[in-house]
Amino acid sequence: MAKPKSNxxxxxxxxxxxxxxxxxxxxxxxxxxGGGGKPGSRSREQNVRTAYLNELASxxxxxxSKYAGTFKEGGFYQSMQSRFRSEKLDNRFLLLxxxxxxxxxxxxxxxxxxxxxxxxxARGGKMTVSQDxxxxxxxxxxxxxxxxxxxxxxxLIWVKDEASAFPMAKKSAxxxxxxxxxxxxxxxxxxxxxxxxxxxxxxxxxxNEERIEAFVAEGMQIVLAGTSNKxxxxxxxxxKKEAAELLKKSSKKKKKDDEGRVQPTKRKK
Numbered sequence: 498m499a500k501p502k503s504n505x506x507x508x509x510x511x512x513x514x515x516x517x518x519x520x521x522x523x524x525x526x527x528x529x530x531g532g533g534g535k536p537g538s539r540s541r542e543q544n545v546r547t548a549y550l551n552e553l554a555s556x557x558x559x560x561x562s563k564y565a566g567t568f569k570e571g572g573f574y575q576s577m578q579s580r581f582r583s584e585k586l587d588n589r590f591l592l593l594x595x596x597x598x599x600x601x602x603x604x605x606x607x608x609x610x611x612x613x614x615x616x617x618x619a620r621g622g623k624m625t626v627s628q629d630x631x632x633x634x635x636x637x638x639x640x641x642x643x644x645x646x647x648x649x650x651x652x653l654i655w656v657k658d659e660a661s662a663f664p665m666a667k668k669s670a671x672x673x674x675x676x677x678x679x680x681x682x683x684x685x686x687x688x689x690x691x692x693x694x695x696x697x698x699x700x701x702x703x704x705n706e707e708r709i710e711a712f713v714a715e716g717m718q719i720v721l722a723g724t725s726n727k728x729x730x731x732x733x734x735x736x737k738k739e740a741a742e743l744l745k746k747s748s749k750k751k752k753k754d755d756e757g758r759v760q761p762t763k764r765k766k
Contacts, residue, residue, distance in 0.1 A: 550581045552660060553592060557653060560664050561601060561697065564651050565717055570602040589655065590693050590729040591736070593722035600718050601697070607716035610634040610646070610700045615720050617696060622689050626650060626667075626696060628681040633674050634702060639713045643702035645671045650683055651697040657690040671706040696721040 554577045562569055580595040600606050611634035616627045628648065636643055648669040653662040667683040702714040709715075724730060 546587055549587050550578065550592070553589065554578050554581060556661050557596070557695065560653055560662060561651070564664065564666070564697075565601050565699070568602055568605075568712060568715065568717065570604065572603075573599075573601060576603075586732075588729060588732070590722065590724040590726065591733060593693055593695050594733060596695065596719045597722055598718065598720070600716070601699075602712065602717065605712050605716050607698065607700060607718040609638070610702065610716045613648070613698070615696060615698060617694070617721060617723050619687060619691070619694070619723065619725060622687050622691075624652075624685040624687050624694070626652075626683040626685070628669075628683070628698075630672075630678040630680065632678060633672075634700070636674050638702065641702070641709050641711055641714050643674065643704060643709060643714065645673045645703045645706055647671045647701055647703065648681065649699040649701070651699065652685065653695040653697075654687065654691050655693040656688050657692050662695070671703065692726055693722070693724045695719060696723075 554574060557577060558574045561573070576599060577596060580599065581592050584591050584595050586592075612631040614629045614631060616629075618625045618627075628650075634643070634646055650667045650669075652665045652667075654665060655662045665685055667685070669679075669681050669683075672679050696719070697717060698720050699717040700715060701708045703709055
């Protein structure tokens with residue numbers, strides 16, 4: 498007796514349907530919308546870029562959320578994404594550079610609590626963060642009286658071949674408002690394969706070295722991004738130079754456009 502023929506196994510794509518052979522027969526699924534695209538196509542490139550930016554933004558957002566707590570405003574993640582989109586290259590260092598000056602909570606900017614200049618040097622697995630305070634914050638801010646303040650540094654460090662960063666934190670001593678403006682140096686040990694870093698500064702006002710529990714008495718900002726990759730540094734400097742030249746050309750064009758314009762004169766009395 499002839500063996501009955503089995504049903505043919507279905508597998509593959511027909512139109513917008515995907516056919517897969519399962520344990521209990523064929524399974525039909527719809528193609529995911531917006532998730533594909535032919536290799537090398539613009540839509541596929543955009544999907545890959547979006548995934549990369551989302552991963553980087555989520556990484557930064559998660560670490561800062563754990564550190565800043567409820568002080569981080571709800572629109573912080575969207576602000577990061579907006580800045581990332583302003584950079585055309587998917588280069589982690591260049592993307593992180595766009596975050597410089599980004600407030601963790603734009604309603605309570607760090608600049609309202611005095612001023613300090615931050616620089617970073619990294620060499621041979623060692624990092625030094627220098628903080629030169631320019632002037633103290635005010636002793637009174639929106640009904641709160643302060644007599645001291647302190648700084649907290651949060652560093653996000655990326656290492657080679659790793660997508661996620663790891664955090665490192667340092668705190669300064671309390672500074673009295675009647676003291677001279679201080680200069681701090683924070684020393685950190687880095688893994689030898691550290692490639693990029695992001696420096697966040699948080700400032701907290703206090704009374705008798707106890708923090709004031711109010712958002713108006715603190716501020717936090719991403720102040721600096723850096724890299725140990727010389728090629729990325731050179732690329733950044735080149736892009737900066739090109740942007741400056743473009744601004745110069747735009748300024749010349751405006752000046753030329755202003756030539757010959759009739760200026761107002763005083764009316765005769």
